[in-house]
Structure formats: C-alpha cells, structure tokens
Amino acid sequence: MDLVKRMFMGQLARLAAGAAFVPLASVAHAKINEQPPRRGGDPEKRWAMLIDLRRCIGCQACTVSCHLENDAPLGKFRTIVSQYEVEDEATGDLSTFFLPRLCNHCDNPPCVPVCPVQATYQQHDGIVVVDSDRCVGCGYCVQACPYDARFINEHTQTADKCTFCTHRLEAGLSPACVESCVGGARIIGDILDPDSTISKMMDEHYSDLKVLQPEKGTHPHVFYLGMDDRFIDRPEALASVWDVRGEDFSEMGYEFSGH
Amino acid sequence: MNSPVIEILAPRYEIAWYPWAVQYFFLVALAYCSVWLALPGLLFGRNGRWAATARYALLAAMTTAICAPIALLADLHQPLRFWHFYAHFTSTSWMSIGSLLLPPFVFAVIGLAWLVWREPMLAWRERQDWTGRIARIATLGGWQTPHFAVRILAVVAAILSLSIMVYTGSEIAVVEGRPLWNTIWLPPLLLTTGMMGAAGLVLLLNRVAGPWDAGTDRKMLGVITLFGLLTAGVVLMWGMEGLFVEGSSIAAAIDSVRHEPHWRNTAIWGMLAGAVLTLAAGLMLWRAGWSNKPKILGPWILGLVALHMAWMARWVVLMHVQTVQKQTAGYSEYIVGWQSSGWGGVIGIFGLWLAVILIIDIFVPWRAALGGSTGEPRPAPLSPNQGVATHG
Structure with a gap:
C-alpha cells in the first residue's frame, strides 16, 4: 500500500513539475510533423544494417531468435522474413524469394514526430527506440510507420518495435537476428566507421543497394543487396498463410489457402 | 486474383486504433x-x-x-x-x-x-x-x-x-x-459529414425531445442539403486529384482496395446513402408546404440517416483503412468483437451519451x-x- 502511495505521489510530483515546464516556446521552433531533436546514443556512430538477400535462405532463425530475445507476444514480430513464391510468367517456373523485414531505423522516421509524448525517439546513433514507461499506447506511431514495423505489445500495452537489439550492441554483442543468421545475410555495423564491414560492403556494392519504399522520403537505414524491384513497394501478391493462432487463441499449425 | 507471386507467409497486423476512435x-x-x-x-x-x-x-x-x-x-x-x-x-x-x-x-x-x-x-x-x-x-x-x-x-x-x-x-x-488518409480532402470531408450529422441530431432532438419547431426542421434540412452537396464536391475533388495528379492519394487508395469487393460495396453504399439523403432533404424542403404539425415519417428520419452517414464515414475512414496491409499481401480481416475495445465500447459510449442527455x-x-x-x-x-x- 505504501509503495502504491509513494508511486502515486511520485507521479503527481512529476505531473506538477511537467505542467510547470510545458515548453510552449518550442512550438515556435519545431514545426508540426518535423523531426524533434535526437536524444541519447553515441553521436560518433550511425548504426545500419545491410541484408545480403543472396545469402538468405528464409529459415526464419532470425524471427525465432528475435522473438526469444525480445519476448514479443505470440503473433507479433519485430522482424520476420517474408517468403514469396514467384512464378515466371513466360515459362511457369517457380522460384522463391525471401525478404527479411524489420524496422528500417530511417533517418527521417515518420513514427517519431507523431508521438505525442516523445516516448518514441531517435538516438544520435540513428536507432529508433520506444520508452515504454512513457508511451501512452495511442498507436499513432503504428499508423505512421509505412513498413508495419511497429505494433502494440499486448503485454505492456505500449508500442513495440525492433531496436537493433540496442541492449546487445551496448554490451558489444550483435543483435539476435544477426547472431543467429545461418547464411550470414545480416550485417550490422557503424556506417560512420570506414573500416567496418558494412561500410566496406556498401562501398563495394553501392550501386546495387536498395531500400524499401524510397519514395516515402524516410531514408531507411536497412539496405538490401540482391533486391528484386517488384518487392520494393507493397508487392502485388496473393496471401496464403494467415493465422498463427486459432479462434481459441492457442497456437495452431499453418494452413494454406488459395493453393 | 491471378498473381504470379504468392506470399507464403503473411503475418496479420492488428489494428492499433479501436472503434473508440470512431x-x-x-x-x-x-x-x-x-x-x-x-x-x-x-x-x-x-x-x-x-x-x-x-x-x-x-x-x-x-x-x-x-x-x-x-x-x-x-x-x-x-x-x-x-x-x-x-x-x-x-x-x-x-x-x-x-x-x-x-x-x-x-x-x-x-x-x-x-x-x-x-x-x-x-x-x-x-x-x-x-x-x-x-x-x-x-x-x-x-x-x-x-x-x-x-x-x-x-x-x-x-x-x-x-x-x-x-x-x-x-x-x-x-x-x-496510409495513402487513404494522406489527402488534404480528408479534413473537409470530416467537416461536411460532421455538419450533416449535427443537423441530423438537431432534427432528431427536435422531434424526440420537443417541443417541435417547424422552423428548426426547415433550417436543418437546408443544412443537410447544403453540406450534402459540399460533401459530393469534396469527394469529386478527391477523385479529380486522382485523375490529374500522379501518385495521389486516390490512386493509391484505388490500388489498395481494387481487389476487395467488400470495400467496393461499402463505398457504393456510402455514396448512395449520401446522395439519397441529400436529395430527400432537398425534396422535403421544396415540397413539404410547412404545416404546424410534425409528421410521423418526417425529417427526423432523415436526421437518423444523416447520423448514420456521419458515423459510417468515420468507420470506413478509421477502421476499414486500417485493414489495408502496408507492405504485405492481402488485408487484415478485422472482426469487431464484443469486448470493450469492440462493440462493447461503441454501445457503451452511445449509452453514456444517452445517459448524459437524460440527466441534463x-x-x-x-x-x-x-x-x-x-x-x-x-x-x-x-x-x-x-x-x-x-x-x-
């Protein structure tokens, strides 16, 4: 009971302090829907990911390891590998295409300026994170992200997304998805460091690198090598597998529809 | 749809704004x-x-x-x-x-x-x-x-x-x-349908709460007719933008919903209801020969239709649009449950509203x-x- 009271009083105090400093002056500075200043992170670094699609075998090891590392609720994913069956219209031959998707940690992230409480923000090192203690769960960032990279976590009732496993990066470890990638398709690194693997690869393959939905002006920092142009925007495709949970919310086997 | 591409694994992204938002x-x-x-x-x-x-x-x-x-x-x-x-x-x-x-x-x-x-x-x-x-x-x-x-x-x-x-x-x-939202014609649409709804609500209160006032009926029918025409104008402008501006909201909108019959039906229903409502309000205004007696099948019914229109417009804009997947194939089939974030909330808010009216x-x-x-x-x-x- 005391603890509850103390927390309540603490919140009240923060409310009072906050109300006293409502920065009305900042209205004049930051324009509506423009990026607020970055906070935290190492300004000497700019984290980015390069995904070599030629090496991706669609095994979903990244999906699973991310799920375990970040404890996402069942059916919600911080990263997933989209798997496509592509038919050659001329010959009828089938092939597969795998496209790992995650937060693009854009340089102009549309999810950040819309956040009404600045719970979601971009660090100086480019990583976009969510302060789940501050997030009010309004879902505005989920709407604003053109990549469907965000979701409301039903356990925390706040916005959730890929953080490039920033907690692991800080400890000198690779993100879970990078660590578990059997083909070595995911390369993470600091693109401000010319000696990093990612910088060297980006130099080498510069003209072949592609990002998702570049016309949105978000400047994504997840770069794809070996990308098929048909998949840069929302692909014209038929969806087959829909659910991972049945009507009783228990996990179920995948069912195929339509073919 | 006959597509050479099949997405074998398509996660269903849940909506983030519930019917509360509507x-x-x-x-x-x-x-x-x-x-x-x-x-x-x-x-x-x-x-x-x-x-x-x-x-x-x-x-x-x-x-x-x-x-x-x-x-x-x-x-x-x-x-x-x-x-x-x-x-x-x-x-x-x-x-x-x-x-x-x-x-x-x-x-x-x-x-x-x-x-x-x-x-x-x-x-x-x-x-x-x-x-x-x-x-x-x-x-x-x-x-x-x-x-x-x-x-x-x-x-x-x-x-x-x-x-x-x-x-x-x-x-x-x-x-x-969300391309369907990202248009300057959306705010005017919310305003014009809002005015129709508000005039409808006044028509309804005029008849149900009383005392009935013939002048109010006349004025509100005028408002519904005027804003019905303005709504048609806004929809027309949105369509024109699609014809003449490349990469416009409506082009993306049509592209994202053209394979979905449910969407087409809803859009046709909305436009028909709006057109009938505007015409009926105009006709009633023109033909009625205003007596001092309220009618059983009077303007208040149009008031109900106007409220329905205003609500449906928001339901389509806010709920249906969220079912369009942003980068994966298909639609997230949103099913409104009976919990508080579904119909429970919708009914609850309407109940609260009625209670506030009655208490006042x-x-x-x-x-x-x-x-x-x-x-x-x-x-x-x-x-x-x-x-x-x-x-x-």
Whole structure:
C-alpha cells in the first residue's frame, strides 16, 4: 500500500513539475510533423544494417531468435522474413524469394514526430527506440510507420518495435537476428566507421543497394543487396498463410489457402 | 486474383486504433458542428428565428463534448498515462497539439451551456425537491446571466471549435504511411459529414425531445442539403486529384482496395446513402408546404440517416483503412468483437451519451433557455396515436 502511495505521489510530483515546464516556446521552433531533436546514443556512430538477400535462405532463425530475445507476444514480430513464391510468367517456373523485414531505423522516421509524448525517439546513433514507461499506447506511431514495423505489445500495452537489439550492441554483442543468421545475410555495423564491414560492403556494392519504399522520403537505414524491384513497394501478391493462432487463441499449425 | 507471386507467409497486423476512435471522431465532430448551429441563436438573442435551433444544438454540443474525450481516453492502451500528454508536450505531433486544444474547447462548451441554462434554472431554485437542490448549487447564486457574456463565450467556443476541426482532420491527414488518409480532402470531408450529422441530431432532438419547431426542421434540412452537396464536391475533388495528379492519394487508395469487393460495396453504399439523403432533404424542403404539425415519417428520419452517414464515414475512414496491409499481401480481416475495445465500447459510449442527455433533461430546464416559453415541455400538437414529446 505504501509503495502504491509513494508511486502515486511520485507521479503527481512529476505531473506538477511537467505542467510547470510545458515548453510552449518550442512550438515556435519545431514545426508540426518535423523531426524533434535526437536524444541519447553515441553521436560518433550511425548504426545500419545491410541484408545480403543472396545469402538468405528464409529459415526464419532470425524471427525465432528475435522473438526469444525480445519476448514479443505470440503473433507479433519485430522482424520476420517474408517468403514469396514467384512464378515466371513466360515459362511457369517457380522460384522463391525471401525478404527479411524489420524496422528500417530511417533517418527521417515518420513514427517519431507523431508521438505525442516523445516516448518514441531517435538516438544520435540513428536507432529508433520506444520508452515504454512513457508511451501512452495511442498507436499513432503504428499508423505512421509505412513498413508495419511497429505494433502494440499486448503485454505492456505500449508500442513495440525492433531496436537493433540496442541492449546487445551496448554490451558489444550483435543483435539476435544477426547472431543467429545461418547464411550470414545480416550485417550490422557503424556506417560512420570506414573500416567496418558494412561500410566496406556498401562501398563495394553501392550501386546495387536498395531500400524499401524510397519514395516515402524516410531514408531507411536497412539496405538490401540482391533486391528484386517488384518487392520494393507493397508487392502485388496473393496471401496464403494467415493465422498463427486459432479462434481459441492457442497456437495452431499453418494452413494454406488459395493453393 | 491471378498473381504470379504468392506470399507464403503473411503475418496479420492488428489494428492499433479501436472503434473508440470512431466514437471520438464522431462525437467531437458533432460537438464542433453543433456549436456552429447554435451560434446564430446565441448571438442574435432570445426569441429570434434561430433560438429554438440553438436550444437543441446547445444540448447536442454539450453532451457530445462531454462524451467525446471519454471515448478518446479509452482508445489509449494506457489511459491512466493521459497526463503524459501534459508532462511531455510535443509540438511536432498533431495529437499532442490536440491534447492542448481539446480541454479549452470542452470547457468553453460546458461554460456556454451553463451560462445559457442557468437563466431558466434560476426559477427552479425555490423548488423543494432534488431539482431545486441541484439548481441552487449549479446556478452559483441568484444573479442574472449577462447576455454579453453568452455572446462572448459563444464566439470563443466557435473559434475553439475551429481548432478542433483543424487538429482532428490534420491528425489523420498527415499520416503518409496510409495513402487513404494522406489527402488534404480528408479534413473537409470530416467537416461536411460532421455538419450533416449535427443537423441530423438537431432534427432528431427536435422531434424526440420537443417541443417541435417547424422552423428548426426547415433550417436543418437546408443544412443537410447544403453540406450534402459540399460533401459530393469534396469527394469529386478527391477523385479529380486522382485523375490529374500522379501518385495521389486516390490512386493509391484505388490500388489498395481494387481487389476487395467488400470495400467496393461499402463505398457504393456510402455514396448512395449520401446522395439519397441529400436529395430527400432537398425534396422535403421544396415540397413539404410547412404545416404546424410534425409528421410521423418526417425529417427526423432523415436526421437518423444523416447520423448514420456521419458515423459510417468515420468507420470506413478509421477502421476499414486500417485493414489495408502496408507492405504485405492481402488485408487484415478485422472482426469487431464484443469486448470493450469492440462493440462493447461503441454501445457503451452511445449509452453514456444517452445517459448524459437524460440527466441534463431531468435537472436542467433547457427548453426554457433563450426565450423558450416554459420550463416544462410543451406537449406537441399531436394526435394521440402520434406519441407525445417527453422530457425524461
């Protein structure tokens, strides 16, 4: 009971302090829907990911390891590998295409300026994170992200997304998805460091690198090598597998529809 | 659809804004539009031609302004953290700006209704029952309401209502991630359908709450006709933009829904309902030969249709659009459950709204405001089988 009271009083105090400093002056500075200043992170670094699609075998090891590392609720994913069956219209031959998707940690992230409480923000090192203690769960960032990279976590009732496993990066470890990638398709690194693997690869393959939905002006920092142009925007495709949970919310086997 | 590409694994992304959001955008639009319908009567005084309309519009504005923020709060996944809006103001976010604009608007409308209603309430101060006790507290003394204060507050509320109009429209229209929202024609659409809904609500209150006023019916039918035509104009402009501007919202919109029959049906239904409503309102206005008797199948039915239109417009814009996947194939088939974030919330908010109207009806002699003839409901001149206006 005391603890509850103390927390309540603490919140009240923060409310009072906050109300006293409502920065009305900042209205004049930051324009509506423009990026607020970055906070935290190492300004000497700019984290980015390069995904070599030629090496991706669609095994979903990244999906699973991310799920375990970040404890996402069942059916919600911080990263997933989209798997496509592509038919050659001329010959009828089938092939597969795998496209790992995650937060693009854009340089102009549309999810950040819309956040009404600045719970979601971009660090100086480019990583976009969510302060789940501050997030009010309004879902505005989920709407604003053109990549469907965000979701409301039903356990925390706040916005959730890929953080490039920033907690692991800080400890000198690779993100879970990078660590578990059997083909070595995911390369993470600091693109401000010319000696990093990612910088060297980006130099080498510069003209072949592609990002998702570049016309949105978000400047994504997840770069794809070996990308098929048909998949840069929302692909014209038929969806087959829909659910991972049945009507009783228990996990179920995948069912195929339509073919 | 015959596509050479099949997405073998397509996660279904759940929607982030629940039907609560529809309720908020619906009620707040009724609130800011009702203020404008009440404005002529409030400015040009009692017994004027707009006084009766203003009585109903003020009741509409007051009750919707109270219920709308409750629906908004419920749509937060962390409603108890609402104070974060004020502790961490963010000038880049329309939602944050809205959190500063909404309370002044709501309090202005409540203050306005209080100023207008306390005048007839003064007569109830002598009563010995509960209504008298409430009247003695709520009127805060026996002083007469200065009319200039009503006028000033009415203008203030109207100006603040503009801010709500701008923020609610912009909040959705800036979302580039959803092409169907990202158009400058969305805010005008919310306004024109909101005006139709508000006029419909006044028509309904005029008939159901009484005393029935022929002039109000006539005026509101005019408003519905006018804003029905304006809505058609906005939809037309949106379509024209699609024809002439490359990469426009409507091109993306059509592209994202062209394989979905449910969408087509909803769009056709919406346009048909809107066209029929506008035509019917216009015809009724033109042909009716206004008698002094309310009709059983009168304009109030169009009022109900107008409310339905305004609500459906928001349902389609806010709920259906969220089912369009942003980068994976197909649609997330959203099924509205009966829990509080589904129909439970929708019905709950409507129930709350009705309760607020009834409570005001019991404790406030709102019919006598602005030169209304009596504190009691005047029985409408009806034949017995046509029902009698009630007042709770």
